[in-house]
Amino acid sequence: MATYEIEMYGVLRRLAEAGVVSIEIEASQSTVQALLEELALAHPEVYDRLEQVACAIEDELVARDHSITPDQRLALIPPVSGG
Amino acid sequence: MATYEIEMYGVLRRLAEAGVVSIEIEASQSTVQALLEELALAHPEVYDRLEQVACAIEDELVARDHSITPDQRLALIPPVSGG
Amino acid sequence: MHLSAESLDLQALLDKTADDRCGALVVFGGTVRLENEGQQVTAIDYTAHTALAEKTLREIEAEALERFGITHCRLQHRLGHLELGELSVLVVVRAGHRPEAFEAARWAIDTLKERVPIWKEEFYAAGGSEYLEGTPLQSKKSNRP
Amino acid sequence: MHLSAESLDLQALLDKTADDRCGALVVFGGTVRLENEGQQVTAIDYTAHTALAEKTLREIEAEALERFGITHCRLQHRLGHLELGELSVLVVVRAGHRPEAFEAARWAIDTLKERVPIWKEEFYAAGGSEYLEGTPLQSKKSNRP
Numbered sequence: 001m002a003t004y005e006i007e008m009y010g011v012l013r014r015l016a017e018a019g020v021v022s023i024e025i026e027a028s029q030s031t032v033q034a035l036l037e038e039l040a041l042a043h044p045e046v047y048d049r050l051e052q053v054a055c056a057i058e059d060e061l062v063a064r065d066h067s068i069t070p071d072q073r074l075a076l077i078p079p080v081s082g083g
Numbered sequence: 084m085a086t087y088e089i090e091m092y093g094v095l096r097r098l099a100e101a102g103v104v105s106i107e108i109e110a111s112q113s114t115v116q117a118l119l120e121e122l123a124l125a126h127p128e129v130y131d132r133l134e135q136v137a138c139a140i141e142d143e144l145v146a147r148d149h150s151i152t153p154d155q156r157l158a159l160i161p162p163v164s165g166g
Numbered sequence: 167m168h169l170s171a172e173s174l175d176l177q178a179l180l181d182k183t184a185d186d187r188c189g190a191l192v193v194f195g196g197t198v199r200l201e202n203e204g205q206q207v208t209a210i211d212y213t214a215h216t217a218l219a220e221k222t223l224r225e226i227e228a229e230a231l232e233r234f235g236i237t238h239c240r241l242q243h244r245l246g247h248l249e250l251g252e253l254s255v256l257v258v259v260r261a262g263h264r265p266e267a268f269e270a271a272r273w274a275i276d277t278l279k280e281r282v283p284i285w286k287e288e289f290y291a292a293g294g295s296e297y298l299e300g301t302p303l304q305s306k307k308s309n310r311p
Numbered sequence: 312m313h314l315s316a317e318s319l320d321l322q323a324l325l326d327k328t329a330d331d332r333c334g335a336l337v338v339f340g341g342t343v344r345l346e347n348e349g350q351q352v353t354a355i356d357y358t359a360h361t362a363l364a365e366k367t368l369r370e371i372e373a374e375a376l377e378r379f380g381i382t383h384c385r386l387q388h389r390l391g392h393l394e395l396g397e398l399s400v401l402v403v404v405r406a407g408h409r410p411e412a413f414e415a416a417r418w419a420i421d422t423l424k425e426r427v428p429i430w431k432e433e434f435y436a437a438g439g440s441e442y443l444e445g446t447p448l449q450s451k452k453s454n455r456p
Contacts, residue, residue: 009360010430011442054448056428059362063453075360079445082357082364082388082429083341083400083420092215093285094297137303139283142217146308158215162300165212165219165243165284166196166255166275177322186395189344192416194409195336250331264339264420271337272413 002027004035004068007075008046012053015045020073033064035074052079085110087118087151090158091129095136098128103156116147118157135162168223169216171246174253183238188260190267194275196255198248202298206291212245212254215283219243222282226274234270236261241274243284254286313368314361316391319398328383333405335412339420341400343393347443351436357390357399360428364388367427371419379415381406386419388429399431 001024008016023038032055040047054077055062061077068074084107091099106121115138123130137160138145144160151157176193198210223241230239238260248254257274261267280301289295321338343355368386375384383405393399402419406412425446434440 007360009428010358010445013358014432014442052447054428056360056363059366061363061448065453075363077360077363077428077448078430078442079447080424080426080428081431081443081445082359082427083424090215092283093213093300096213097287097297135302137283139215139218142221144218144303148308158218160215160218160283160303161285161297162302163279163281163283164286164298164300165214165282166279176325180321184396186343186345189342191338191340191342191398193336193338193340194413195338196409197334197336198331199334199407200331251329253336262344264341264417268339268413268417272409275409 001025002030002070004030004070005073006035006039007073009076010078010081012046012049012076012078015049016043027070030068030070031064032062032066032068032074035068036064049078050076053077084108085113085153087113087153088156089118089122090156092159093161093164095129095132095159095161098132099126110153113151113153114147115145115149115151115157118151119147132161133159136160168220168241169214169243169245171244174242174244174256176253176256176258179240179242179256179258183240183258183260185237185260188237188262190261190264192259192261192264192267192271194255194257194271195253196275198250198252198254200250202288205288207288208250208291209289210248210254211287211289211295212243212248213285213287214243214245218283223278226277226281229277230259230270230274233273234261234266236266236270239270239274241278243278243282245284313365313386314359314388314390316389319387319389319401321398321401321403324385324387324401324403328385328403328405330382330405333382333407335406335409337404337409337412337416339400339402339416340398341420343395343397343399345395347433350433352433353395353436354434355393355399356432356434356440357388357393358430358432359388359390363428368423371422371426374422375404375415375419378418379406379411381411381415384415384419386423388423388427390429
């Protein structure tokens with residue numbers, strides 16, 4: 001098992017009551033999609049938001065089948081409302 | 084005969100080499116159109132500009148058949164180019 | 167005051183129109199450009215029929231509020247001798263939302279250029295100056311039969 | 312610097328983009344509005360994914376220059392706690408002529424609202440706060456077959 005940190009933004013931060021949540025998954029399953037599935041189990045309060053969430057690592061948007069390592073933080077980007 | 088003053092704006096001022104020109108016409112003919120016709124005779128250098136000129140008395144645009152008295156100044160407004 | 171012999175002051179217009187009811191601000195500014203129709207410009211002199219120009223600028227402001235449902239529209243035009251880069255005209259619009267703010271500002275500057283008795287005389291690096299071709303004012307139609 | 316915890320400074324952006332080649336300046340500003348969807352607003356907190364937001368703002372600026380043939384496009388967004396009337400966002404466009412300046416400024420603010428990871432939390436006079444419904448970012452499509 002490996003520990004991954006996920007950054008929460010916008011309404012997700014309020015729902016999760018945390019800016020960063022930690023998730024454990026098998027290192028062999030380490031895709032963005034696998035992290036999101038585990039997050040939904042550990043934090044059901046964000047489950048119905050995940051469909052509209054975009055994912056980023058540092059300043060890059062990544063697809064859900066993107067591989068991720070424990071030294072990378074996944075950021076969850078809910079629908080944006082700037083301006 | 085009565086003396087009328089006509090204010091020249093924009094390119095007309097350059098062509099007429101004057102900000103105000105004086106014209107004499109019969110008091111009985113005192114319309115804007117009559118003034119313009121007399122102006123064209125006295126200042127042929129502005130003649131071909133008069134078709135595109137708008138006419139104003141103080142802050143009101145006036146039609147060419149508008150009557151005018153010697154105490155009113157007619158202003159000639161060539162095509163505008165502000166902004 | 168819609169015509170000014172002094173530099174136009176955008177911040178003053180923003181302060182005068184500040185309004186909590188508005189979420190959108192659109193400003194248009196016209197500035198003296200180095201090049202026009204292939205000629206290198208050094209300066210522009212602006213002159214106006216001041217009484218009619220002031221009145222027409224006020225009319226355009228009022229018409230913009232009515233046409234576009236915006237909250238504020240302010241127009242100012244500079245007169246006199248302007249160097250390169252100086253602001254010749256300012257349009258400041260504040261509205262609830264951005265679509266009408268953009269539309270009103272665009273309409274206001276387009277209409278100003280068509281209706282307000284102001285003239286530009288461009289001075290050129292090659293020497294000399296020209297009054298630019300302009301837009302004829304729609305002459306008042308006769309009231310007589 | 313595209314994101315700022317301090318008040319946005321329009322004059323600084325105007326000074327930085329001053330350019331004799333440009334005859335047209337268009338500014339869009341967004342300000343905190345007293346009312347939204349029937350609720351009385353007292354303040355807005357803006358938060359961002361700063362790294363991705365900075366990068367996306369730079370990308371929108373560059374894309375605006377290319378799409379519209381304009382000379383300058385600068386975007387700035389405020390973060391933190393904003394009171395009524397404060398500027399949340401500034402778009403500054405300079406171009407040769409006004410049509411492309413207006414089009415680019417409108418496109419830039421519309422695109423900013425669609426693409427930049429910034430969120431607003433509105434605070435209400437009646438108490439409480441809400442994150443507004445936003446626009447989902449277009450997720451990156453998989454690179455895999």
